[in-house]
Amino acid sequence: MIPVATVDIPDSAAMVDLGRRLAGDLRAGDVVLLHGDLGAGKTTLTQGIALGLGIDEPIQSPTFTLVAEYDGHDVAGTPLRLYHLDLYRLGNPDEMDGIGYDQYLLPEDGVTVIEWPERGGNWLPERFWLVRIINLGETGRRVSISRHGRP
Ligand code: ADP
Numbered sequence: 482m483i484p485v486a487t488v489d490i491p492d493s494a495a496m497v498d499l500g501r502r503l504a505g506d507l508r509a510g511d512v513v514l515l516h517g518d519l520g521a522g523k524t525t526l527t528q529g530i531a532l533g534l535g536i537d538e539p540i541q542s543p544t545f546t547l548v549a550e551y552d553g554h555d556v557a558g559t560p561l562r563l564y565h566l567d568l569y570r571l572g573n574p575d576e577m578d579g580i581g582y583d584q585y586l587l588p589e590d591g592v593t594v595i596e597w598p599e600r601g602g603n604w605l606p607e608r609f610w611l612v613r614i615i616n617l618g619e620t621g622r623r624v625s626i627s628r629h630g631r632p
């Protein structure tokens with residue numbers, strides 16, 4: 482594990498900005514696991530990542546499908562898709578097979594962001610970014626970002 486950073490984020494605009502900056506470091510095949518309670522700011526951070534990938538659409542947590550896909554691009558203009566998974570409503574980890582999750586664990590043409598990854602059971606991609614968000618209440622959020630697995 483390589484610790485990257487812990488930052489305090491005062492409000493949702495700053496959370497969007499953090500996501501935007503994080504997107505600049507993402508490459509095809511990257512997976513970002515977002516840990517944090519309901520209301521921690523996972524979707525807000527994902528919105529920032531989307532903006533950083535040139536995606537203007539509002540990001541809403543996918544509900545019935547569990548997965549939403551968006552067309553984005555990196556700073557050089559190379560197409561980079563965003564796969565946004567929210568496993569909050571997953572009934573049981575076996576349902577992961579039903580959504581064909583393995584294609585999202587090493588996304589060839591994009592990056593995958595997963596809210597509530599722990600609901601997917603005991604699996605992990607070969608390498609991933611781990612983001613932990615702690616709700617500090619009105620004073621904002623504490624966000625820790627680290628990288629894990631094969632470089
Ligand atoms: P989650 O996806 O983790 O459930 P959301 O991204 O939907 O959480 O955010 C829940 C609420 O918290 C939203 O109203 C959002 O604007 C707000 N929020 C997000 N980040 C922050 C922050 N750093 N400080 C204060 N409020 C925030």
Ligand code: MG
Pocket residue numbers: 523524542567596
């Ligand atoms: Mg959410």
